[in-house]
Amino acid sequence: xxxxxxxxxxxxxxxxxxxxxxxxxxxxxxxxxxxxxxxxxxxxxxxxxxxxxxxxxxxxxxx
Amino acid sequence: xxxxxxxxxxxxxxxxxxxxxxxxxxxxxxxxxxxxxxxxxxxxxxxxxxxxxxxxxxxxxxxxxxxxxxxxxxxxxxxxxxxxxxxxxxxxxxxxxxxxxxxxxxxxxxxxxxxxxxxxxxxxxxxxxxxxxxxxxxxxxxxxxxx
Numbered sequence: 001x002x003x004x005x006x007x008x009x010x011x012x013x014x015x016x017x018x019x020x021x022x023x024x025x026x027x028x029x030x031x032x033x034x035x036x037x038x039x040x041x042x043x044x045x046x047x048x049x050x051x052x053x054x055x056x057x058x059x060x061x062x063x
Numbered sequence: 064x065x066x067x068x069x070x071x072x073x074x075x076x077x078x079x080x081x082x083x084x085x086x087x088x089x090x091x092x093x094x095x096x097x098x099x100x101x102x103x104x105x106x107x108x109x110x111x112x113x114x115x116x117x118x119x120x121x122x123x124x125x126x127x128x129x130x131x132x133x134x135x136x137x138x139x140x141x142x143x144x145x146x147x148x149x150x151x152x153x154x155x156x157x158x159x160x161x162x163x164x165x166x167x168x169x170x171x172x173x174x175x176x177x178x179x180x181x182x183x184x185x186x187x188x189x190x191x192x193x194x195x196x197x198x199x200x201x202x203x204x205x206x207x208x209x210x
Contacts, residue, residue: 001134006182009130010189013123017193020116021200024210062134062178 001062011040093205100201102159104194107201120197127190128161135174136183138165157191157198 015036023029091111100107105121108114131138139151156162165171174180203209 001179003182006130006134006179009126010182010186013127014189014193017120017123020119021196062182 003059003062006062007044008041011037011044015040087207087210089205089207091205093202096201096205097198100198101157101194104159104161104190104197107197108204111201111204113204120193124158124161124190124194127186127193128158128165131183131186131190132165132171134179134183134186135177136180136185136187137173137175138162138171138187139184140166140172151188154188154195155191157193157195158187159194162191 015033018036019029019033023032096107096110098107099110103121104124105117105119108117108120111117139148139155141152142148173183177183200209
């Protein structure tokens, strides 16, 4: 499992959870899910991109 | 003088009201709903007749716990001299039975030198915190404050 896959999986689980917890209408659910999921994945990529010039060494391999 | 039929609108309102339960009506025992929701993620919602939602919540919690377990994340427990671990333990305990099964049944503690330790910890802690929210949600649904 790669770092990116785990980030996407985590975003998926959390987004789906809050979507079902907070919204009842299908249209609202789709909108909130996309906001949360894309916000988390996009935010993660943005932070990774900002940190790119400051490497801390090779990434640790995941099992 | 008002006739009996004038007290209600036309049609069969009495029968309709007896069958259809409007949203926001209290359902079930709120204390039992909270206990069930805590013990097994999603079970409180299933008890409150929110079968689909309950099953999805159960699936999401199991995925989160399984991934955290596979990555050998930290299943928090109180450590002497580290008060913040009390808070984290409370959060992780939110997952209910799975916490105790992992901690006491499987003697699981995680692997601090494992490559996936931090990721796994995030998944396990998230599973517990999500379920605490489900406990509160079950309470609100049972009291008729939420649909």
